Amino acid sequence: MKTRLHLLLLSLFSITLITAQQPKKPTSSEIHESIKKLNFLGSVLYVAAHPDDENTRLISYMSNEIKARTAYLSLTRGDGGQNLVGPEIRELLGVIRTQELLAARRIDGGEQLFTRANDFGYSKHPDETLAIWNKEEVLSDVVLAIRQFQPDVIINRFDHRSPGSTHGHHTSSAMLSLEAFDLVGDKNAYPKQLSRTDIWQPQRLFFNTSWWFYGSQEKFDDADKSNLLEVDTGVYFPSSGLSNPEIAALSRSQHKSQGFGSTGSRGAQIEYIELIKGDLPTDKTNIFEGIDTSWNRIEGGKSIGEILYDVQKNYDFKNPSGSISELVRAYKAIQNLKNEHWKNIKTTEIKDIIAACAGLYLEATVNSNHATAGSNIDLNLEIINRSASKIILSSIINPNGIKIDKNITLDNNIDFDFKETVAIKTDQQVSTPYWLTKKGTLGMYDVEDKSLIGKPETPRRLNITFNLNIENVDISFTKAIVYKTNDPVKGEVYKPFEIIPEVSAKISEKVIILDTDKQRDIEVIIKAGRANIEGFVQIAHPNNWNVLPEKQKVIIVTKGQEQRLIFTVIPPKEQSEGLLTPMVHIGDMIYTKELIEIDYDHIPFQTVLLPSETKIVRLDIKKRGQNIGYIEGAGDVVPESLRQIGYNVAILKPEDISAENLSRFDAIVVGIRAYNTVEELKFKQELLFDYIAQGGNMIVQYNTSRGIKVDQIAPYDLKLSRDRVTDEFADVRLLSTNHEVLNFPNKITPRDFEDWTQERGLYFPDEWSSEFTPILSMNDEGETPKTGSLLVAKYGKGYYIYTGLSFFREFPAGVSGAYRLFANILSLGKNDLNDAEQIKN
Numbered sequence: 039m040k041t042r043l044h045l046l047l048l049s050l051f052s053i054t055l056i057t058a059q060q061p062k063k064p065t066s067s068e069i070h071e072s073i074k075k076l077n078f079l080g081s082v083l084y085v086a087a088h089p090d091d092e093n094t095r096l097i098s099y100m101s102n103e104i105k106a107r108t109a110y111l112s113l114t115r116g117d118g119g120q121n122l123v124g125p126e127i128r129e130l131l132g133v134i135r136t137q138e139l140l141a142a143r144r145i146d147g148g149e150q151l152f153t154r155a156n157d158f159g160y161s162k163h164p165d166e167t168l169a170i171w172n173k174e175e176v177l178s179d180v181v182l183a184i185r186q187f188q189p190d191v192i193i194n195r196f197d198h199r200s201p202g203s204t205h206g207h208h209t210s211s212a213m214l215s216l217e218a219f220d221l222v223g224d225k226n227a228y229p230k231q232l233s234r235t236d237i238w239q240p241q242r243l244f245f246n247t248s249w250w251f252y253g254s255q256e257k258f259d260d261a262d263k264s265n266l267l268e269v270d271t272g273v274y275f276p277s278s279g280l281s282n283p284e285i286a287a288l289s290r291s292q293h294k295s296q297g298f299g300s301t302g303s304r305g306a307q308i309e310y311i312e313l314i315k316g317d318l319p320t321d322k323t324n325i326f327e328g329i330d331t332s333w334n335r336i337e338g339g340k341s342i343g344e345i346l347y348d349v350q351k352n353y354d355f356k357n358p359s360g361s362i363s364e365l366v367r368a369y370k371a372i373q374n375l376k377n378e379h380w381k382n383i384k385t386t387e388i389k390d391i392i393a394a395c396a397g398l399y400l401e402a403t404v405n406s407n408h409a410t411a412g413s414n415i416d417l418n419l420e421i422i423n424r425s426a427s428k429i430i431l432s433s434i435i436n437p438n439g440i441k442i443d444k445n446i447t448l449d450n451n452i453d454f455d456f457k458e459t460v461a462i463k464t465d466q467q468v469s470t471p472y473w474l475t476k477k478g479t480l481g482m483y484d485v486e487d488k489s490l491i492g493k494p495e496t497p498r499r500l501n502i503t504f505n506l507n508i509e510n511v512d513i514s515f516t517k518a519i520v521y522k523t524n525d526p527v528k529g530e531v532y533k534p535f536e537i538i539p540e541v542s543a544k545i546s547e548k549v550i551i552l553d554t555d556k557q558r559d560i561e562v563i564i565k566a567g568r569a570n571i572e573g574f575v576q577i578a579h580p581n582n583w584n585v586l587p588e589k590q591k592v593i594i595v596t597k598g599q600e601q602r603l604i605f606t607v608i609p610p611k612e613q614s615e616g617l618l619t620p621m622v623h624i625g626d627m628i629y630t631k632e633l634i635e636i637d638y639d640h641i642p643f644q645t646v647l648l649p650s651e652t653k654i655v656r657l658d659i660k661k662r663g664q665n666i667g668y669i670e671g672a673g674d675v676v677p678e679s680l681r682q683i684g685y686n687v688a689i690l691k692p693e694d695i696s697a698e699n700l701s702r703f704d705a706i707v708v709g710i711r712a713y714n715t716v717e718e719l720k721f722k723q724e725l726l727f728d729y730i731a732q733g734g735n736m737i738v739q740y741n742t743s744r745g746i747k748v749d750q751i752a753p754y755d756l757k758l759s760r761d762r763v764t765d766e767f768a769d770v771r772l773l774s775t776n777h778e779v780l781n782f783p784n785k786i787t788p789r790d791f792e793d794w795t796q797e798r799g800l801y802f803p804d805e806w807s808s809e810f811t812p813i814l815s816m817n818d819e820g821e822t823p824k825t826g827s828l829l830v831a832k833y834g835k836g837y838y839i840y841t842g843l844s845f846f847r848e849f850p851a852g853v854s855g856a857y858r859l860f861a862n863i864l865s866l867g868k869n870d871l872n873d874a875e876q877i878k879n
């Protein structure tokens with residue numbers, strides 16, 4: 039197997055907190071650590087389900103203390119999580135979390151692998167998980183990852199024996215890892231993979247347990263530990279001045295979108311590793327016992343080891359370049375290894391070490407972070423040797439594979455800068471995450487190019503190769519072309535260099551809800567990827583809708599400039615929904631993609647191309663009441679959604695909650711997890727309950743059962759539980775069919791529960807006082823009916839409503855039934871006849 043993965047992920051033990059794209063500039067100590075790693079030939083694969091599941095203490099310990107090649111196989115990219123740093127959700131959050139894992143690995147020294155499984159949201163049981171994922175495909179990807187990475191030891195984060203006790207994705211990751219362990223060495227298992235990789239058999243499989251899996255510290259203390267290894271991961275590294283847990287905390291803190299900032303500790307820290315498969319080591323601290331992790335393990339390795347163990351021993355911290363000639367000799371010998379796997383890995387490692395010892399700096403930059411296929415780019419190349427070693431730049435190879443002879447002797451500390459112009463091929467592929475180029479299913483990404491399966495990101499296709507001669511041996515170094523600029527505040531800034539289409543387009547709103555058949559203007563934004571764009575744009579729409587004018591001219595002179603055009607959408611008379619897509623015609627090409635840029639300091643700048651789609655919904659909806667006060671919780675887009683269907687929504691800060699202010703509103707809606715996150719609300723509950731008594735409606739969305747900051751969440755007894763219905767297709771039974779909330783002003787039917795997304799709801803109450811009327815009943819397969827998803831109680835002249843239904847997910851997805859039901863909740867007691875009791879049962 040030939041992979042470039044190692045090139046991107048080689049760990050140089052670089053703890054220095056540099057921004058994501060800056061080139062590594064290893065110190066003398068870091069080079070020495072890399073030489074130690076070069077002399078260790080053992081590998082560990084850590085397996086779990088999500089970005090942030092991984093135990094960075096153990097990964098860092100294996101990578102930095104043991105010096106093992108250490109990889110984390112995350113089955114998913116975490117699309118189903120929440121984003122605490124920005125608006126991206128779903129596949130764009132998956133892109134961010136992929137990069138957060140890579141940022142974490144740059145710190146803890148691990149590598150990163152994935153499968154095609156998609157994080158579709160919370161799952162209670164592995165049976166459900168493995169039915170939604172394509173089990174065969176995910177298992178095949180786990181087998182492939184093991185065969186390609188060739189770990190001696192696998193460590194599962196989760197216990198395969200405890201389905202139902204944690205997220206179904208978690209248990210599934212352990213079950214699949216265990217199943218794969220018995221398949222990877224079998225030639226008849228997934229035989230098609232064997233054209234790209236070999237069979238492989240790891241020696242041991244462990245489970246990274248802890249007291250948590252035993253229920254309590256006491257139970258864990260009493261448990262039989264004869265099968266457990268104990269590893270002290272609290273080691274200190276003088277080479278970086280950091281303890282291993284401090285490195286692990288820096289790594290974990292990269293999961294910023296999940297709010298997993300972490301503070302390091304010092305001193306002993308025991309990790310427990312339970313043997314599941316293979317033989318139990320007699321030394322209970324050594325997972326590699328009995329496995330040869332020296333150069334002797336490979337044919338022809340012994341003589342290489344003899345050179346390199348001496349390099350390690352004789353390394354001069356004041357003059358790393360003193361090691362170059364011996365390193366070059368070892369490099370030559372490595373090229374003759376028959377074992378392709380180790381040859382590739384060790385070639386990449388030793389080249390980086392030689393370059394670091396020579397103070398070699400090689401860079402190919404451009405002055406824009408993107409260009410289009412067929413355009414010319416001006417490259418700035420920099421190369422410098424900062425050692426007394428004899429190094430010649432023989433030639434360079436440009437991205438089109440053209441060799442340009444140079445023959446320049448690189449004298450010590452003389453900087454060479456030169457320029458090259460490169461014509462990017464007209465058929466050069468655009469840059470985008472490879473797993474998002476085709477539409478997948480709920481549970482799986484569809485990866486067209488099978489050779490990319492498992493890779494963390496799309497390999498860089500535009501590279502420069504520097505062919506050098508170092509001490510009479512030819513060694514070449516390949517560098518991705520990057521964009522470099524100076525920011526007045528941040529200083530040196532790097533971004534990946536990407537190929538984008540000549541135009542991209544989007545409609546400024548992602549979901550448009552129309553509550554009448556009145557026409558509505560929409561804005562289409564067209565962006566030029568190159569200069570001098572000329573063509574026209576049309577909007578594809580459902581048949582019973584109309585969009586005018588039929589087409590408009592597109593003229594953009596400058597690269598990067600936007601043109602904004604207004605179209606008018608005319609909805610049908612009846613309820614209807616569909617998609618709008620701008621289609622930009624340039625010459626005989628039609629462009630239908632939207633260009634999304636993701637810019638955060640902790641990860642490299644991301645460019646993503648997705649189908650440009652806006653959901654349009656013509657709702658058949660009636661409403662009572664106009665003015666809504668919204669008390670924000672942990673963050674949701676419910677206020678914007680309610681504005682879309684014509685409500686006036688004012689955000690109410692806790693300090694604005696007064697009797698006088700409340701009296702202006704027809705209803706007060708409390709945002710998700712407000713009682714978990716907003717401390718001040720405990721002083722406002724009485725005011726809110728008085729408001730209800732005076733005739734107002736108060737709607738409280740879900741809160742988690744733990745960590746409620748108010749004494750009384752409702753004016754009557756109400757107990758939250760962890761009940762949830764995760765199946766968005768679960769049957770919804772209408773319990774109180776005559777209740778006003780199901781009849782006025784909109785007649786709610788089972789049809790209103792079709793096309794929901796991700797889940798029905800969560801943290802439903804499971805006990806409530808008799809004043810509450812449960813409206814709906816639903817449950818996940820195999821569970822008892824849950825009736826707490828929507829509870830309505832009359833209080834004084836108004837209504838208190840508690841709902842764990844996931845309106846916050848359904849609204850942004852344009853689910854019409856969710857809007858109709860919510861309009862009824864807001865309208866409670868506002869019956870025109872002023873005779874609510876008549877309809878109420």
Ligand SMILES: [Zn+2]
Pocket residue numbers: 087088090091205208
């Ligand atoms: Zn997880």
